[in-house]
Amino acid sequence: TPLKPKKKATYQSIPDKHHHEEFLRNCVEILLKEAVFQGTSRNKRVLEWHSPDELLRLFDFKLNRNGATHEELTQLVKDTIRYSVKTGHPYFVNQLFSSLDPYGLIGQWLTDALNPSVYTYEVSPVFTLMEEIVLREMRQIVGFEGGRGDGIFCPGGSLANGYAISCARYKFNPEIKSVGLHGLPRLVLFTSEDAHYSVKKMASFLGIGSNNVYLVRTDKLGRMSVPHLVEEIERALSEGAAPFMVSATAGTTVLGAFDPVKELADVCERYGLWLHVDAAWGGGALMSKRYRYLLDGISRADSVTWNPHKLLTAPQQCSTFLLRHEGILSEVHSANAAYLFQKDKFYDTRFDTGDKHIQCGRRADVLKFWFMWKAKGTQGFEQHIDKVFDNARYFANTIKQRPGFRMALEEPECTNVCFWYIPPSLRNADSLPDFHERLHRVAPKIKERMMKEGCMMVTYQAQKGLPNFFRIVFQSSGLDRSDMVHLIEEFERLGHD
Ligand code: ABU
Numbered sequence: 001t002p003l004k005p006k007k008k009a010t011y012q013s014i015p016d017k018h019h020h021e022e023f024l025r026n027c028v029e030i031l032l033k034e035a036v037f038q039g040t041s042r043n044k045r046v047l048e049w050h051s052p053d054e055l056l057r058l059f060d061f062k063l064n065r066n067g068a069t070h071e072e073l074t075q076l077v078k079d080t081i082r083y084s085v086k087t088g089h090p091y092f093v094n095q096l097f098s099s100l101d102p103y104g105l106i107g108q109w110l111t112d113a114l115n116p117s118v119y120t121y122e123v124s125p126v127f128t129l130m131e132e133i134v135l136r137e138m139r140q141i142v143g144f145e146g147g148r149g150d151g152i153f154c155p156g157g158s159l160a161n162g163y164a165i166s167c168a169r170y171k172f173n174p175e176i177k178s179v180g181l182h183g184l185p186r187l188v189l190f191t192s193e194d195a196h197y198s199v200k201k202m203a204s205f206l207g208i209g210s211n212n213v214y215l216v217r218t219d220k221l222g223r224m225s226v227p228h229l230v231e232e233i234e235r236a237l238s239e240g241a242a243p244f245m246v247s248a249t250a251g252t253t254v255l256g257a258f259d260p261v262k263e264l265a266d267v268c269e270r271y272g273l274w275l276h277v278d279a280a281w282g283g284g285a286l287m288s289k290r291y292r293y294l295l296d297g298i299s300r301a302d303s304v305t306w307n308p309h310k311l312l313t314a315p316q317q318c319s320t321f322l323l324r325h326e327g328i329l330s331e332v333h334s335a336n337a338a339y340l341f342q343k344d345k346f347y348d349t350r351f352d353t354g355d356k357h358i359q360c361g362r363r364a365d366v367l368k369f370w371f372m373w374k375a376k377g378t379q380g381f382e383q384h385i386d387k388v389f390d391n392a393r394y395f396a397n398t399i400k401q402r403p404g405f406r407m408a409l410e411e412p413e414c415t416n417v418c419f420w421y422i423p424p425s426l427r428n429a430d431s432l433p434d435f436h437e438r439l440h441r442v443a444p445k446i447k448e449r450m451m452k453e454g455c456m457m458v459t460y461q462a463q464k465g466l467p468n469f470f471r472i473v474f475q476s477s478g479l480d481r482s483d484m485v486h487l488i489e490e491f492e493r494l495g496h497d
Pocket of ligand 1: 094095096097157196253280
């Protein structure tokens with residue numbers, strides 16, 4: 001059938017093709033130059049700091065009745081880049097995501113150029129199949145037999161953990177879907193005191209209640225204590241409550257600890273509990289023959305959260321929820337909307353996968369990750385993981401030898417390195433009665449200095465009664481040992497009295 005002839009490409013409410021083509025080309029040029037190449041250059045700053053008051057004055061945020069000119073819009077593009085943090089910069093080591101992968105970026109831009117919504121095959125044929133292929137491959141790597149099971153891409157690790165609670169609860173009692181919480185005993189789930197806050201948040205959101213998340217103690221490396229877990233399960237049972245799930249963590253947010261999944265799987269089997277592994281952060285280590293031992297036992301999990309936007313550096317955001325079981329996701333979440341998921345379509349409607357999700361419209365986060373995977377191969381991801389672990393080990397071993405640095409966690413398991421920088425005036429002063437209070441004030445001060453200079457970004461926190469310590473996170477394999485030395489020297493420079 002001939003296509004309807006068109007003289008010009010059509011843009012949203014835009015009559016003048018050439019005018020807009022020029023604008024688009026110009027903007028893409030600016031993005032490439034200023035956000036991508038300059039934004040990742042060691043010669044440029046990570047950020048240009050301004051307080052909220054200053055930024056409100058500097059940046060034209062105001063929305064007006066009349067539209068802006070292309071010239072003004074071009075300036076806004078430049079200003080947006082100028083005042084944003086360059087998270088692809090090598091010295092943005094602040095968060096569990098960083099770096100700018102060129103293939104990931106093209107995948108992200110291609111996604112946005114096509115603007116799909118992945119609920120039905122008819123609207124997203126390529127992305128629907130791509131999701132199935134990538135999720136199956138990830139399940140295979142987790143160790144689920146034959147890559148079987150189920151999975152979804154979802155908006156962030158917190159939501160993935162929420163899906164785990166929802167599926168575990170449905171497994172405990174499928175009536176939850178229709179009758180709700182009425183008639184259920186008090187459900188209790190278990191996670192470690194170092195687990196991500198989303199477990200509590202999602203338990204509240206799902207009506208379980210944060211008080212019914214029993215926090216299990218961790219050892220000095222930050223790993224969940226198995227004997228204490230058993231004690232807590234017994235406590236819940238003795239209270240007449242109904243334990244239904246353990247949420248283990250593979251790569252805790254601050255310390256990067258890996259819970260002993262194998263032993264936890266034994267406990268879950270003994271008590272008939274759903275085992276979820278939040279490997280949002282540490283899941284990437286599964287790609288490496290050298291480091292996948294950290295997640296030993298994960299193939300026995302009922303479900304897994306794994307975020308490729310973290311250790312594998314896919315662009316934000318790219319989160320997956322994987323299950324060993326088939327069918328549950330759909331059983332618990334489907335609503336069979338007749339206007340969207342018609343069963344009498346002319347094609348195989350098993351590929352209308354959207355009803356497994358709690359979202360309706362959904363961004364195609366798969367393409368950027370699939371494209372990276374195509375470009376590098378599984379082997380490329382393995383080399384990447386080995387390199388970032390090597391960087392982290394090198395950084396940790398080097399600061400152990402340097403005056404002024406002290407490890408908050410002696411032997412990091414993942415690529416987070418937690419440490420204090422102690423300025424000269426506080427060295428050998430541990431016996432001072434106010435040593436902890438004074439040390440507590442050091443990290444915020446150094447952070448202020450680095451942000452105001454814009455030279456690097458490293459986060460800090462207080463945890464487990466310890467004074468504020470830095471957590472530097474390595475996940476860019478674009479960094480090498482000379483960068484490690486540079487970062488260490490920056491702490492020494494910024495950490496003066
Ligand atoms: N799951 C969010 C982790 C936040 C962070 O970078 O620490």
